[in-house]
Amino acid sequence: MKQKKYILLIAVISLFLTGCEDFLDRPPKTNMNDETTWVNEKNIRLYANKFYPGFSVSGTFYPGFFMGYGSGWTNSYSPLLGYTFSDDVVHNGNQGNFTRSVPNSQVWSMVVIRSINIMIDRIENKMGNVLTEEEYTHWMGIGRFFRAMRYSELVLSYGDVPYYDHVVSDTDMDDLYKPRTPRNEVMDAVYDDLQYAFQNVRINDGEMNVNRYVVAGFISRIALHEGTWQKYYYKNNDRANKFLQLAIEAGDYVINSNKYDIVTEFRELFTSEDLKGNKDCIMYRHYDPAVGVTHSVASYNNVSESINYGPTANLIKSFILNDGKVWQNSTMDGAKNFELANVIKTRDPRFEGTFYDKPTSKNRGSYWYVNKFLPRSVAKSVEAGNAPPVEFTSINNRTDYPVLRYAEVLLNWIEAKAESGSSTVTQDDLNKTINKIRNRPIAPEAEAMGVQKTAPLLLAELPDDPARDIDVSPLLWEIRRERRMEFAFEYSRIADLERWYKLEYMDTDNNIDLLHGGWVNFPKEATSELTTGNTGKFSIMKLNGEEVTYNGGNNNDMVGFYRTSSTNGRQPFLNQVNINPYLSPVGRTQMDDYASKGYVLQQTEGWPQN
Template structure:
């Protein structure tokens, strides 16, 4: 796609009476630019069109956004695929570059507010809507910078005929993110504390600001080695999270699985922003279908993820005093590990997860799982694209974990801070079904006695290691793991050559749990990896007694090398040859992303 700015007509969403949920908003219609900016209602409807792009949730139907919302988690060290693993890009593509379409639309909104609505809006409304526009602009540029590093910065609407603008060179990341910083500061100070159900407010802005600032601070510290700039953004992450925490509006009061399996999250104090689904208006998704115990799936949790779950006494399995802490059978781990493990997986190894034998259930209601467990057919609403469970777009738990990570990075974390963040999350209520299985709350984390994890990356201090572990358990199979690895400059954790636990899955004792799998057809195809590691034990038809370990399909293969490769930067995306030629043909130069080979 060429870097040109195609003229976009001003689009507004036609209003309907009583419509509050942003997913229920009617289709876009066009209004002339000359008359569109005549009221706050029109402005609100214009801004609403950005919601489904930034607050994806589970996406809709079988959309690409649905894949990005959940199934994108497959690319991390939490999950592996049966067969060949997905690879990092290893070459400059023929075509590929950022899109400025959404940014142009946001800048049009800001331009029209400034130049056409000063006499239409009150001062309060003017500042609020300017804050909304600057919030979305910050969101867009934070995404672009995370993907490409330096990108052209536009704080205005460029003229279509101005080639110098259309072929503008890349602006430095620091300059772009300074503008993002100012946009977020303005939005947090001017967006309304409340503006109606499911409308962006000050707390939603501050929650996303904590995510954006924490991400940029980490990039600056670990990728660019700029401690001054990292401190600036760590402080913004802390302060924006403080705004949410000090509001008193949110709390940790819901059991973990219910956050992802309820049909409505309205009024839930764990949730700052959610996406509602409603089959009555044709707004549904397909994510629970991938967790419905009826679908056969070829992706599953890696052994690396499974080993990372903390024991209920707050220790790693290597140092825990709990009985059977080193027993990795699922039935045992449900009792000995943090409650989020039980809430995330079906409670028995299952052949329908062909990669790992541990079936992900985090996004399927317990009631639906019980129906399948009893031998009945999964309800139709959990099949195909008919799912209607709501999605917590931004949870209070993330604000708490963003906050404590920022404070730890700034050297300010105290035990009192741990109590109101990590330990508060660990004390969340347990579902009755979990309690009946022997699940218990995890012991508090204490600064005086941090776990001594023999698996800890020696470059990561013990406190940060535990905060990162907490994020991994809390956001498992959601959006963040791959993004966290990138901002920490730890994509090495995805190197399958050096981490064999990335290519095996859940613990299975085939003799006692899945004896029907030990058949002639499986000879030479299934294997298990012992707890101590080493070569997989491949089933040969007569060694069934040895088939007790972390499951591995013999056709599961590692990804191609991606670290320390000449002309490959796995952290940032390259721009395409076509776009570089296009710039050159117009007399301009498009620089290649750092770490990728220039193209002349």
């Protein structure tokens, strides 16, 4: 089973299914009686609420669309823990592999789709005389928005998938075993659902509920992904522009509302206990121990716990300096000095906002500790020898999560404009997106360490990055860099690499930076915990690429990017026969099940058909 993102991102894409009833998974329609449920708006809301955090059927959990940090120990779909498979993350051990062979059992789950279609069907056929026109169109918009969200997830993973816009009868074999619907047809239906939701969902429906701004924000994400996928994977510019224009339109709606802004210091967005009213947040998830809603993500981020993964040297090098230039070209003092304290001073403030300010053996994968989801005050208290406060241990975490940030909409919008064949990016566009984000406040603790705001990105003076791919324009390269800095250890990096058709960035054979972590100056920074008894167990890589292994007596030469001896690259996955790392295969069991009923289930493109 692949270590790839959608094992974590998509709701249960690896179900072990057999017969036709299991194949379509028949969950209870609702906890209430179906005949008495669809009688008022309150009951629709109760039904729809399960799609927020997720729900369970027969012991299987189906993640919701707004998981936040997860709940309790359930954190596989959360930032930090749920997204450790990308070129941003190095593991102490074997790096995660892409799927390299067709599994015995794996297929899309239709549980969530069926449940959403039940909601849409009942609103349409049982509530026409119950709801006002406004209520009807709003809740139909919510249902169609959820359906679009789920199908966009399935398509991201599998490409062609069976499309259902109705409740399937468990006796209709032709429907149960229908062939895969072409991706473009599915995404056209998604497009229509998104448009309907965009036009009909309420502008305001109460705190933490989906409203039209939330819809628009997620449209900007979904449409940007599909537009760039079409452009780079299928090379279909017409379809690309269709979706890119939708992303621009949705972004325009959010931006022009003037409801949102970039006014919050970066780390505070992830460490606040109350994001209500925060203008940086279009949607957030609130955690409250008084009602038993807590999480555990910060417990893995509290400087006290040991973790085996951290930032790659590749990610570290990608952060822009605060003069707006790349490290190879900057004339700033210390531009080429990668000691952590110096990098914090010279790089974009999001660097300090993402990492603990000292190398530590608590992170054996990288020696640099991800600290994005922990208050600085807690990190300093632990550093002083204190135990983490109880609310940052176990499943007692109560910090809110910004599910959809205004910064994301701004970056989705500017990228869609840059990718669209019918739009031109202006300096004003950069000023109201990337440069607005760069101008966010800096925490006093960060200022005390020398952190400064990054210079504006100027169209006339785009950085000349020697690492830039020749097929990516300087402007797009910088927009992509901005996403990487903004969303490190959140949801997007592996999905971004796929939609840009750039999974070669994950190739450890051709990018040794992926196997190295933070820079450590051992004569100044290394502890006896690391060096004692560890001869031959780690090495460093200097800026010139020279690898030096620790031999017990060469401390003075151990200055460079850290790597443990157990850190190994991933297996080849590109240009391999019958392997398509961009899309997931379905299992042999599922294909055999179709065949046993007289139907044909085609294998995913790029995988062997038998």
